[in-house]
Amino acid sequence: MLHTGWFNRLLRCLPEATCAIALAATSAGALAQDDNESEGPDRFEGHAVVRAEIKTIRDLRTMFAVSPDCWSESEGLGSLDFRIPPDRMAALQKSGVPMRF
Numbered sequence: 570m571l572h573t574g575w576f577n578r579l580l581r582c583l584p585e586a587t588c589a590i591a592l593a594a595t596s597a598g599a600l601a602q603d604d605n606e607s608e609g610p611d612r613f614e615g616h617a618v619v620r621a622e623i624k625t626i627r628d629l630r631t632m633f634a635v636s637p638d639c640w641s642e643s644e645g646l647g648s649l650d651f652r653i654p655p656d657r658m659a660a661l662q663k664s665g666v667p668m669r670f
Contacts, residue, residue, distance in 0.1 A: 615655040621668040623649050628666045635661050 623629045623646050633639070636651035653661055661668070 613652070617653045617655075617658065617670055618650055619653055619661070619668045619670055620648055620650050621666050623647060623666070631664045631666055635664060 618640060621628070621632050623632065625646075629644070629646070629649075632649070632651050635657050636653055638652050640650040640652055641648075
């Protein structure tokens with residue numbers, strides 16, 4: 570296939586343009602990561618991790634409403650670990666979901 574001059578120039582520039590785009594994206598990601606690191610680690614003073622005995626779907630939904638995150642490998646029925654912020658501890662105790670600290 571015979572290509573015109575502009576098409577040949579485009580084909581020669583593509584590898585260089587791809588490298589430039591990849592370098593720019595990597596640099597932007599590195600800069601964004603540096604900004605996040607300057608904030609420091611998340612702090613969890615006063616938070617507790619509880620092991621809840623999830624027996625029903627209602628128990629599971631209640632725990633997801635009370636806890637910002639589940640710390641167990643999987644989610645479902647059984648023993649699961651949840652992080653509880655101090656301001657939600659009363660809600661957890663009122664929920665009736667069996668748990669231990």
